[in-house]
Amino acid sequence: xxxxxxxxxxxxxxxxxxADPAAALASAIRDxxxxxxxxxxxxxxxxxxxxxxxxxALLVERLKGRAFSMIVVTNYENARDLPGAxxxxxxHPVPDENGAxxxxxxxxxxxPAKAEDRVIALIxxxxxxxxxxxxxxxxxxxxxxxxxxxxxxxxxxxxxNLIRQQLSRLKGGGxxxxxxxxxxxxxxxxxxxxxxxxxxxxxxTVAPIGTREEARELLRARxxxxxxxxxxxxxxxxxxxxxxxxxxxxxxxxxxxxxxxAMVAAAGADATIADDNLTGDVAEAAARIIAAARQAPKDxxxxxxxxxxxxxxxxxxxxxxxxxxxxxxxxxxMPALDRDWVFLSGGTDGRDGPTEAAGGIVDAGTCxxxxxxxxxxxxxxxxxxxxxxxxxxxxxxxxGATGTNVADVQILLLx
Numbered sequence: 502x503x504x505x506x507x508x509x510x511x512x513x514x515x516x517x518x519x520a521d522p523a524a525a526l527a528s529a530i531r532d533x534x535x536x537x538x539x540x541x542x543x544x545x546x547x548x549x550x551x552x553x554x555x556x557x558a559l560l561v562e563r564l565k566g567r568a569f570s571m572i573v574v575t576n577y578e579n580a581r582d583l584p585g586a587x588x589x590x591x592x593h594p595v596p597d598e599n600g601a602x603x604x605x606x607x608x609x610x611x612x613p614a615k616a617e618d619r620v621i622a623l624i625x626x627x628x629x630x631x632x633x634x635x636x637x638x639x640x641x642x643x644x645x646x647x648x649x650x651x652x653x654x655x656x657x658x659x660x661x662n663l664i665r666q667q668l669s670r671l672k673g674g675g676x677x678x679x680x681x682x683x684x685x686x687x688x689x690x691x692x693x694x695x696x697x698x699x700x701x702x703x704x705x706t707v708a709p710i711g712t713r714e715e716a717r718e719l720l721r722a723r724x725x726x727x728x729x730x731x732x733x734x735x736x737x738x739x740x741x742x743x744x745x746x747x748x749x750x751x752x753x754x755x756x757x758x759x760x761x762x763a764m765v766a767a768a769g770a771d772a773t774i775a776d777d778n779l780t781g782d783v784a785e786a787a788a789r790i791i792a793a794a795r796q797a798p799k800d801x802x803x804x805x806x807x808x809x810x811x812x813x814x815x816x817x818x819x820x821x822x823x824x825x826x827x828x829x830x831x832x833x834x835m836p837a838l839d840r841d842w843v844f845l846s847g848g849t850d851g852r853d854g855p856t857e858a859a860g861g862i863v864d865a866g867t868c869x870x871x872x873x874x875x876x877x878x879x880x881x882x883x884x885x886x887x888x889x890x891x892x893x894x895x896x897x898x899x900x901g902a903t904g905t906n907v908a909d910v911q912i913l914l915l916x
Contacts, residue, residue: 505843505914509862512764512804512912513898517849519763520907522552522625522690523559525755529688533752535563535621536686542617544569545683546586547607547676549632550625550702551576551593551850551906552690554583557623561585572610574603574631578852578902594855596633596648601641604634604671611676614683622676622685626692626850626906628702629662634670636736643730644668650728655782655814658693660719662703663710667737673699673709674746685749691756692850692906694778694809698751706749713737757808757908760849764806764912772804779809779911783823786811787830790913794838797915807911819886822854824909826887828861828896832868833878841865841916847898850906856888858897860909870894 502510538544544567548557553575561571561583571586580590591600614620635644647668651661666673677685687706689698698707717737720726726734758777765772775793779786790807797803811823821829824846831844847853847860868878874893881890891897 503841503843505841505916506862506864509843509845509912509914512768513845513847513910515767516760516764516910517903517905519760520690520755520849520905522555522755522905525690526556526559526623526688529752529754530563536619536684538619539617542615542619544619544621545610545614546571546621546623547610548573548623549628549705550690551579551627552625552904553623554579554581554588555904556625556688556690557586558583560621560623570610572603572606574600574607576627576631576902579904591631593627593630594648594652596630596641596645598641600631600633604632607632607671608634608679611680614680616682618683620680620683620685622687622706624687624702624705625690626701626908628705629665629672632671634675636668636670638736639668639732643732646730647733650725653815654723654725655812656723657780657812658810659697659700659710662700663719664716665703666709667713667716668733669703671705672703674704674707676705677747677749681747685747687749687751688754689751690754690905690907692908694757694780694908696753696756698753706751708746713740755907757910760907760910761806761808764910768804771802772806775805776807776809779807780811783811783813783827784830787827787834790831790844790911791834791836794835794842794913794915799840803915805913805915807913808908810908813885815885817884817886819881819884819889820856821885821887822848822856822858822860824848824853824860825856825858825891825897826882826885827911828863829878829882829887829890832863833882835865838915843914845898845912846909847900848909849903851900851903857899858888858891859900860898861887861891861896862898863891863894863896867894867896870896
Protein backbone atom coordinates (compact mmCIF):
# COMPACT_ATOMS: atom_id res chain seq x y z
CA UNK A 502 0.00 0.00 0.00
CA UNK A 503 1.39 3.39 -0.98
CA UNK A 504 1.60 6.22 1.57
CA UNK A 505 -1.15 8.13 -0.24
CA UNK A 506 -3.52 5.15 -0.24
CA UNK A 507 -2.78 4.52 3.42
CA UNK A 508 -3.48 8.16 4.26
CA UNK A 509 -6.76 8.12 2.33
CA UNK A 510 -7.96 5.05 4.23
CA UNK A 511 -7.01 6.60 7.56
CA UNK A 512 -8.87 9.80 6.73
CA UNK A 513 -11.96 7.78 5.79
CA UNK A 514 -11.78 6.11 9.21
CA UNK A 515 -11.58 9.57 10.79
CA UNK A 516 -14.76 10.58 8.95
CA UNK A 517 -16.64 7.57 10.30
CA UNK A 518 -15.34 8.07 13.82
CA UNK A 519 -16.44 11.72 13.78
CA ALA A 520 -19.97 10.51 13.09
CA ASP A 521 -19.99 8.12 16.06
CA PRO A 522 -23.71 7.92 16.93
CA ALA A 523 -23.33 7.26 20.67
CA ALA A 524 -20.93 10.17 21.17
CA ALA A 525 -23.19 12.48 19.16
CA LEU A 526 -26.25 11.46 21.20
CA ALA A 527 -24.39 11.85 24.50
CA SER A 528 -23.39 15.37 23.54
CA ALA A 529 -26.96 16.24 22.54
CA ILE A 530 -28.40 14.91 25.79
CA ARG A 531 -26.03 17.13 27.75
CA ASP A 532 -27.52 20.13 25.93
CA UNK A 533 -31.16 18.98 25.84
CA UNK A 534 -31.92 16.53 28.68
CA UNK A 535 -34.12 13.52 28.05
CA UNK A 536 -37.84 14.09 28.55
CA UNK A 537 -39.35 12.79 31.79
CA UNK A 538 -42.85 11.22 31.78
CA UNK A 539 -45.61 12.70 33.88
CA UNK A 540 -46.72 10.77 36.97
CA UNK A 541 -47.71 7.26 35.97
CA UNK A 542 -46.29 7.60 32.47
CA UNK A 543 -43.61 5.51 30.77
CA UNK A 544 -40.92 6.16 28.17
CA UNK A 545 -41.40 4.54 24.77
CA UNK A 546 -38.30 4.48 22.54
CA UNK A 547 -38.08 3.80 18.80
CA UNK A 548 -34.60 3.67 17.22
CA UNK A 549 -34.56 3.53 13.41
CA UNK A 550 -31.68 3.42 10.94
CA UNK A 551 -28.18 2.14 10.33
CA UNK A 552 -26.90 3.97 13.42
CA UNK A 553 -29.81 2.87 15.59
CA UNK A 554 -27.99 0.35 17.79
CA UNK A 555 -25.18 2.55 19.17
CA UNK A 556 -27.69 5.29 19.93
CA UNK A 557 -30.09 2.82 21.54
CA ALA A 558 -27.32 1.24 23.64
CA LEU A 559 -26.42 4.64 25.09
CA LEU A 560 -30.05 5.38 25.86
CA VAL A 561 -30.51 2.04 27.65
CA GLU A 562 -27.74 3.14 30.02
CA ARG A 563 -29.22 6.61 30.50
CA LEU A 564 -32.72 5.26 31.20
CA LYS A 565 -31.71 2.86 33.95
CA GLY A 566 -34.12 3.14 36.82
CA ARG A 567 -36.98 4.32 34.60
CA ALA A 568 -39.85 2.33 33.13
CA PHE A 569 -39.28 2.12 29.38
CA SER A 570 -39.93 -0.01 26.32
CA MET A 571 -37.66 0.09 23.26
CA ILE A 572 -37.70 -1.21 19.69
CA VAL A 573 -34.58 -0.97 17.51
CA VAL A 574 -34.81 -1.37 13.72
CA THR A 575 -31.53 -1.57 11.84
CA ASN A 576 -29.87 -3.28 8.87
CA TYR A 577 -28.74 -6.89 8.93
CA GLU A 578 -25.02 -6.04 8.98
CA ASN A 579 -25.33 -3.89 12.11
CA ALA A 580 -27.84 -5.98 14.05
CA ARG A 581 -26.94 -7.54 17.41
CA ASP A 582 -28.72 -8.27 20.67
CA LEU A 583 -29.25 -5.37 23.05
CA PRO A 584 -30.48 -6.22 26.56
CA GLY A 585 -33.43 -4.02 27.41
CA ALA A 586 -34.58 -3.65 23.80
CA UNK A 587 -36.23 -5.61 21.01
CA UNK A 588 -33.94 -5.55 17.97
CA UNK A 589 -35.36 -6.23 14.50
CA UNK A 590 -33.08 -6.46 11.45
CA UNK A 591 -34.53 -5.63 8.05
CA UNK A 592 -33.63 -5.01 4.43
CA HIS A 593 -31.71 -2.10 2.94
CA PRO A 594 -31.73 -0.63 0.30
CA VAL A 595 -34.65 -2.85 -0.78
CA PRO A 596 -37.45 -3.10 1.83
CA ASP A 597 -38.42 -6.59 2.93
CA GLU A 598 -41.00 -8.41 5.03
CA ASN A 599 -38.91 -8.08 8.19
CA GLY A 600 -39.10 -4.31 7.73
CA ALA A 601 -42.88 -4.49 7.41
CA UNK A 602 -42.97 -6.60 10.59
CA UNK A 603 -40.79 -4.00 12.31
CA UNK A 604 -43.21 -1.24 11.26
CA UNK A 605 -46.11 -3.14 12.78
CA UNK A 606 -44.13 -3.62 15.99
CA UNK A 607 -43.36 0.11 16.17
CA UNK A 608 -47.03 0.94 15.70
CA UNK A 609 -47.98 -1.58 18.39
CA UNK A 610 -45.55 0.10 20.80
CA UNK A 611 -46.73 3.65 20.08
CA UNK A 612 -50.47 3.28 19.53
CA PRO A 613 -51.31 2.79 23.25
CA ALA A 614 -49.24 5.85 24.28
CA LYS A 615 -50.99 8.29 26.61
CA ALA A 616 -50.46 12.00 27.21
CA GLU A 617 -48.40 11.30 30.35
CA ASP A 618 -46.01 9.03 28.40
CA ARG A 619 -42.93 10.31 26.58
CA VAL A 620 -41.78 9.02 23.19
CA ILE A 621 -38.13 9.23 22.18
CA ALA A 622 -37.21 8.63 18.54
CA LEU A 623 -33.59 7.94 17.55
CA ILE A 624 -33.40 8.45 13.80
CA UNK A 625 -30.56 7.86 11.35
CA UNK A 626 -30.04 7.24 7.65
CA UNK A 627 -31.49 4.13 6.07
CA UNK A 628 -34.72 4.36 8.03
CA UNK A 629 -36.83 4.78 4.90
CA UNK A 630 -36.09 1.31 3.55
CA UNK A 631 -35.68 -0.36 6.95
CA UNK A 632 -39.17 0.54 8.17
CA UNK A 633 -41.63 0.16 5.27
CA UNK A 634 -45.25 0.75 6.26
CA UNK A 635 -47.31 0.85 3.06
CA UNK A 636 -50.61 2.71 3.25
CA UNK A 637 -53.82 0.75 2.80
CA UNK A 638 -54.17 -0.59 -0.72
CA UNK A 639 -50.43 -0.90 -1.32
CA UNK A 640 -48.42 -4.08 -0.85
CA UNK A 641 -44.81 -4.34 0.24
CA UNK A 642 -43.92 -5.58 -3.25
CA UNK A 643 -45.59 -2.50 -4.75
CA UNK A 644 -43.60 -0.21 -2.48
CA UNK A 645 -40.35 -2.05 -3.17
CA UNK A 646 -40.96 -1.68 -6.91
CA UNK A 647 -41.53 2.06 -6.52
CA UNK A 648 -38.29 2.29 -4.55
CA UNK A 649 -36.40 0.32 -7.21
CA UNK A 650 -37.71 2.50 -10.03
CA UNK A 651 -36.77 5.74 -8.28
CA UNK A 652 -33.24 4.59 -7.45
CA UNK A 653 -32.66 3.15 -10.93
CA UNK A 654 -33.70 6.38 -12.64
CA UNK A 655 -31.44 8.84 -10.89
CA UNK A 656 -33.92 10.44 -8.48
CA UNK A 657 -32.21 12.42 -5.73
CA UNK A 658 -32.86 11.55 -2.09
CA UNK A 659 -35.22 14.50 -1.57
CA UNK A 660 -37.23 13.51 -4.64
CA UNK A 661 -37.31 9.87 -3.58
CA ASN A 662 -38.59 10.73 -0.14
CA LEU A 663 -41.18 13.18 -1.44
CA ILE A 664 -42.79 10.22 -3.18
CA ARG A 665 -42.19 7.58 -0.51
CA GLN A 666 -43.76 9.76 2.18
CA GLN A 667 -47.06 9.78 0.31
CA LEU A 668 -47.14 5.98 0.27
CA SER A 669 -46.30 5.34 3.93
CA ARG A 670 -48.09 5.28 7.28
CA LEU A 671 -45.00 6.33 9.27
CA LYS A 672 -43.00 8.65 7.00
CA GLY A 673 -43.57 12.40 6.68
CA GLY A 674 -44.67 12.82 10.28
CA GLY A 675 -46.68 9.61 10.43
CA UNK A 676 -44.88 8.46 13.57
CA UNK A 677 -46.19 11.56 15.38
CA UNK A 678 -49.77 10.68 14.49
CA UNK A 679 -49.36 7.12 15.77
CA UNK A 680 -47.76 8.31 19.05
CA UNK A 681 -50.33 11.05 19.79
CA UNK A 682 -51.24 12.28 22.35
CA UNK A 683 -47.81 11.46 23.80
CA UNK A 684 -45.21 14.15 23.02
CA UNK A 685 -42.26 13.05 20.86
CA UNK A 686 -38.60 14.04 21.22
CA UNK A 687 -36.36 13.01 18.31
CA UNK A 688 -32.55 12.90 18.09
CA UNK A 689 -31.48 12.78 14.45
CA UNK A 690 -28.17 11.79 12.82
CA UNK A 691 -28.18 13.24 9.32
CA UNK A 692 -27.17 11.29 6.21
CA UNK A 693 -28.53 14.08 4.00
CA UNK A 694 -26.51 16.93 2.53
CA UNK A 695 -28.00 20.17 3.85
CA UNK A 696 -29.52 18.33 6.83
CA UNK A 697 -33.16 18.73 5.80
CA UNK A 698 -34.96 16.88 8.61
CA UNK A 699 -37.87 16.12 6.28
CA UNK A 700 -35.57 13.96 4.17
CA UNK A 701 -33.60 11.99 6.78
CA UNK A 702 -35.22 8.53 6.99
CA UNK A 703 -38.16 10.18 5.16
CA UNK A 704 -38.91 12.40 8.16
CA UNK A 705 -41.02 10.27 10.53
CA THR A 706 -41.18 13.11 13.08
CA VAL A 707 -41.45 16.14 10.77
CA ALA A 708 -43.86 17.47 8.17
CA PRO A 709 -43.70 15.88 4.72
CA ILE A 710 -41.64 17.38 1.90
CA GLY A 711 -44.64 17.96 -0.33
CA THR A 712 -48.04 16.76 -1.45
CA ARG A 713 -49.41 13.93 -3.55
CA GLU A 714 -49.95 16.42 -6.37
CA GLU A 715 -46.27 17.38 -6.29
CA ALA A 716 -45.29 13.71 -6.29
CA ARG A 717 -47.45 13.09 -9.36
CA GLU A 718 -46.04 16.08 -11.18
CA LEU A 719 -42.48 14.97 -10.51
CA LEU A 720 -43.11 11.42 -11.72
CA ARG A 721 -44.81 12.61 -14.89
CA ALA A 722 -42.07 15.15 -15.59
CA ARG A 723 -39.50 12.33 -15.41
CA UNK A 724 -41.60 10.01 -17.60
CA UNK A 725 -41.96 7.42 -14.82
CA UNK A 726 -45.66 7.73 -13.94
CA UNK A 727 -46.88 4.91 -16.18
CA UNK A 728 -44.14 2.57 -14.94
CA UNK A 729 -45.39 2.73 -11.33
CA UNK A 730 -47.51 -0.14 -10.00
CA UNK A 731 -51.19 0.66 -10.52
CA UNK A 732 -51.98 0.70 -6.76
CA UNK A 733 -49.30 3.34 -6.20
CA UNK A 734 -50.76 5.51 -8.98
CA UNK A 735 -54.24 5.12 -7.50
CA UNK A 736 -53.06 6.29 -4.08
CA UNK A 737 -51.15 9.26 -5.48
CA UNK A 738 -54.23 10.21 -7.55
CA UNK A 739 -56.43 10.20 -4.43
CA UNK A 740 -56.31 13.71 -3.00
CA UNK A 741 -56.43 13.91 0.80
CA UNK A 742 -56.18 16.77 3.24
CA UNK A 743 -54.17 15.50 6.21
CA UNK A 744 -54.93 16.78 9.68
CA UNK A 745 -52.31 19.05 11.28
CA UNK A 746 -49.34 17.17 12.71
CA UNK A 747 -48.85 16.93 16.46
CA UNK A 748 -45.80 18.93 17.64
CA UNK A 749 -42.39 17.37 18.20
CA UNK A 750 -38.97 18.42 19.43
CA UNK A 751 -36.35 17.49 16.82
CA UNK A 752 -32.61 17.80 17.53
CA UNK A 753 -29.90 17.31 14.90
CA UNK A 754 -26.94 15.55 16.54
CA UNK A 755 -24.50 14.80 13.68
CA UNK A 756 -23.93 15.42 9.98
CA UNK A 757 -21.70 14.94 6.95
CA UNK A 758 -20.18 18.40 7.41
CA UNK A 759 -18.85 17.47 10.83
CA UNK A 760 -17.06 14.47 9.30
CA UNK A 761 -15.52 16.63 6.59
CA UNK A 762 -14.21 19.07 9.19
CA ALA A 763 -12.73 16.20 11.21
CA MET A 764 -10.84 14.94 8.14
CA VAL A 765 -9.43 18.40 7.44
CA ALA A 766 -8.24 18.68 11.03
CA ALA A 767 -6.57 15.26 10.84
CA ALA A 768 -5.00 15.79 7.41
CA GLY A 769 -3.03 18.92 8.28
CA ALA A 770 -2.22 22.24 6.64
CA ASP A 771 -2.54 21.03 3.04
CA ALA A 772 -6.19 19.98 3.48
CA THR A 773 -9.29 21.90 2.49
CA ILE A 774 -12.97 21.21 1.95
CA ALA A 775 -13.29 21.57 -1.80
CA ASP A 776 -17.03 20.84 -2.02
CA ASP A 777 -19.51 19.94 0.74
CA ASN A 778 -22.41 19.53 -1.66
CA LEU A 779 -21.26 16.88 -4.12
CA THR A 780 -24.70 15.84 -5.31
CA GLY A 781 -26.45 15.11 -8.59
CA ASP A 782 -25.43 12.82 -11.42
CA VAL A 783 -22.28 10.81 -10.74
CA ALA A 784 -20.71 11.78 -14.09
CA GLU A 785 -21.12 15.47 -13.27
CA ALA A 786 -19.66 14.90 -9.82
CA ALA A 787 -16.60 13.21 -11.34
CA ALA A 788 -16.10 16.22 -13.61
CA ARG A 789 -16.18 18.55 -10.61
CA ILE A 790 -13.54 16.47 -8.82
CA ILE A 791 -11.28 16.42 -11.87
CA ALA A 792 -11.67 20.19 -12.26
CA ALA A 793 -10.60 20.62 -8.63
CA ALA A 794 -7.54 18.42 -9.29
CA ARG A 795 -6.53 20.60 -12.23
CA GLN A 796 -6.85 23.77 -10.16
CA ALA A 797 -4.92 22.47 -7.15
CA PRO A 798 -1.51 24.05 -6.41
CA LYS A 799 1.31 22.19 -8.16
CA ASP A 800 4.16 23.26 -5.90
CA UNK A 801 3.05 21.35 -2.82
CA UNK A 802 0.96 18.33 -1.80
CA UNK A 803 -2.79 18.82 -1.50
CA UNK A 804 -5.68 17.07 0.23
CA UNK A 805 -9.07 17.96 -1.22
CA UNK A 806 -12.10 16.84 0.79
CA UNK A 807 -15.60 16.40 -0.63
CA UNK A 808 -18.93 15.33 0.83
CA UNK A 809 -22.32 14.56 -0.62
CA UNK A 810 -24.53 11.92 -2.16
CA UNK A 811 -24.61 11.43 -5.90
CA UNK A 812 -27.11 9.56 -8.07
CA UNK A 813 -26.66 6.89 -10.74
CA UNK A 814 -28.95 6.16 -13.67
CA UNK A 815 -28.88 2.44 -14.38
CA UNK A 816 -28.44 1.51 -18.03
CA UNK A 817 -26.77 -1.87 -17.63
CA UNK A 818 -27.16 -4.94 -15.48
CA UNK A 819 -23.87 -4.78 -13.59
CA UNK A 820 -23.24 -4.47 -9.88
CA UNK A 821 -22.00 -1.41 -8.08
CA UNK A 822 -23.00 1.74 -6.26
CA UNK A 823 -22.62 5.49 -6.56
CA UNK A 824 -19.25 5.58 -4.77
CA UNK A 825 -17.75 2.77 -6.81
CA UNK A 826 -18.95 4.30 -10.06
CA UNK A 827 -17.65 7.74 -9.02
CA UNK A 828 -14.23 6.26 -8.23
CA UNK A 829 -14.15 4.40 -11.57
CA UNK A 830 -15.13 7.52 -13.51
CA UNK A 831 -12.41 9.58 -11.81
CA UNK A 832 -9.85 6.88 -12.58
CA UNK A 833 -10.87 6.83 -16.25
CA UNK A 834 -11.11 10.59 -16.80
CA MET A 835 -8.31 12.01 -14.66
CA PRO A 836 -5.72 13.64 -16.95
CA ALA A 837 -1.98 13.07 -16.56
CA LEU A 838 -1.05 15.25 -13.59
CA ASP A 839 2.69 14.58 -13.48
CA ARG A 840 2.31 13.76 -9.79
CA ASP A 841 1.10 10.88 -7.68
CA TRP A 842 -2.59 10.94 -6.78
CA VAL A 843 -5.15 8.79 -5.01
CA PHE A 844 -8.92 9.24 -4.93
CA LEU A 845 -11.26 7.57 -2.42
CA SER A 846 -15.05 7.67 -2.44
CA GLY A 847 -16.93 5.82 0.28
CA GLY A 848 -20.23 5.56 2.09
CA THR A 849 -19.77 6.24 5.79
CA ASP A 850 -22.09 3.33 6.58
CA GLY A 851 -19.60 0.92 5.00
CA ARG A 852 -22.03 -0.15 2.28
CA ASP A 853 -22.28 1.15 -1.29
CA GLY A 854 -25.33 -0.08 -3.14
CA PRO A 855 -26.16 -3.81 -3.04
CA THR A 856 -22.51 -4.81 -2.52
CA GLU A 857 -20.14 -5.55 0.34
CA ALA A 858 -17.91 -2.60 -0.58
CA ALA A 859 -18.08 0.86 0.95
CA GLY A 860 -16.78 2.38 -2.29
CA GLY A 861 -13.52 2.55 -4.19
CA ILE A 862 -9.97 3.84 -3.89
CA VAL A 863 -8.24 4.49 -7.22
CA ASP A 864 -5.07 5.99 -8.68
CA ALA A 865 -3.37 6.57 -12.04
CA GLY A 866 -2.75 2.84 -12.48
CA THR A 867 -6.33 1.66 -11.90
CA CYS A 868 -7.37 1.37 -15.54
CA UNK A 869 -4.17 -0.45 -16.53
CA UNK A 870 -4.74 -2.95 -13.73
CA UNK A 871 -8.30 -3.55 -14.96
CA UNK A 872 -7.05 -4.20 -18.50
CA UNK A 873 -4.24 -6.51 -17.34
CA UNK A 874 -6.86 -8.51 -15.44
CA UNK A 875 -8.86 -8.94 -18.67
CA UNK A 876 -11.45 -6.17 -18.23
CA UNK A 877 -12.44 -3.20 -20.35
CA UNK A 878 -13.06 -0.14 -18.11
CA UNK A 879 -15.42 1.59 -20.55
CA UNK A 880 -17.46 -1.54 -21.24
CA UNK A 881 -17.77 -2.24 -17.51
CA UNK A 882 -18.83 1.36 -16.86
CA UNK A 883 -21.42 1.18 -19.64
CA UNK A 884 -22.86 -1.89 -17.94
CA UNK A 885 -22.88 -0.12 -14.52
CA UNK A 886 -20.49 -2.84 -13.39
CA UNK A 887 -18.13 -0.69 -11.32
CA UNK A 888 -17.88 -3.36 -8.65
CA UNK A 889 -16.28 -5.84 -11.05
CA UNK A 890 -14.04 -3.18 -12.56
CA UNK A 891 -12.64 -2.10 -9.20
CA UNK A 892 -12.41 -5.71 -8.05
CA UNK A 893 -10.21 -6.52 -11.07
CA UNK A 894 -7.96 -3.59 -10.13
CA UNK A 895 -7.84 -4.51 -6.44
CA UNK A 896 -9.36 -1.09 -5.73
CA UNK A 897 -12.54 -1.87 -3.80
CA UNK A 898 -12.85 -0.10 -0.45
CA UNK A 899 -14.17 -2.75 1.95
CA UNK A 900 -14.62 -1.76 5.60
CA GLY A 901 -17.60 -3.72 6.87
CA ALA A 902 -20.50 -2.04 8.59
CA THR A 903 -19.39 1.07 10.48
CA GLY A 904 -22.42 1.53 12.72
CA THR A 905 -23.03 5.06 11.47
CA ASN A 906 -24.32 6.81 8.35
CA VAL A 907 -23.73 10.44 7.38
CA ALA A 908 -23.83 10.07 3.58
CA ASP A 909 -20.64 9.84 1.48
CA VAL A 910 -17.18 11.36 1.69
CA GLN A 911 -14.49 11.71 -0.95
CA ILE A 912 -10.75 12.31 -0.55
CA LEU A 913 -8.39 13.39 -3.33
CA LEU A 914 -4.72 13.30 -2.34
CA LEU A 915 -2.16 14.91 -4.65
CA UNK A 916 1.50 14.19 -4.04
